[in-house]
Amino acid sequence: VAGLVGGCSAKEVVAQASTRFRSVQLDVLSFEDIADNTPDPKLFAKTAAENLHECDAFLSHSWHDDPVAKWRALQQWRQAFFT
Numbered sequence: 001v002a003g004l005v006g007g008c009s010a011k012e013v014v015a016q017a018s019t020r021f022r023s024v025q026l027d028v029l030s031f032e033d034i035a036d037n038t039p040d041p042k043l044f045a046k047t048a049a050e051n052l053h054e055c056d057a058f059l060s061h062s063w064h065d066d067p068v069a070k071w072r073a074l075q076q077w078r079q080a081f082f083t
Contacts, residue, residue: 014052023050026078031071037063056081 024047033043057077061070 018052021050021052022047023055024048026074029074031067034070034074035067 022044024043028046033040033046059074
């Protein structure tokens with residue numbers, strides 16, 4: 001996929017990802033951060049550089065999902081993770 005999409009090898013993609021990977025702690029997000037599906041560049045300020053394989057979870061989501069259901073699911077996962 002890396003070669004088809006990015007015109008480079010998988011090894012090069014991993015190297016680039018290693019320098020760009022960022023994470024966000026759930027405790028710094030608010031419901032308002034995920035409630036609106038309009039891009040908000042200010043959310044970048046809530047992220048931090050992270051080493052690959054050192055974040056607790058990777059979340060892929062749709063901005064078109066129900067924000068209340070998404071927030072509840074995130075909070076349930078967070079609570080279960082810390083218990």
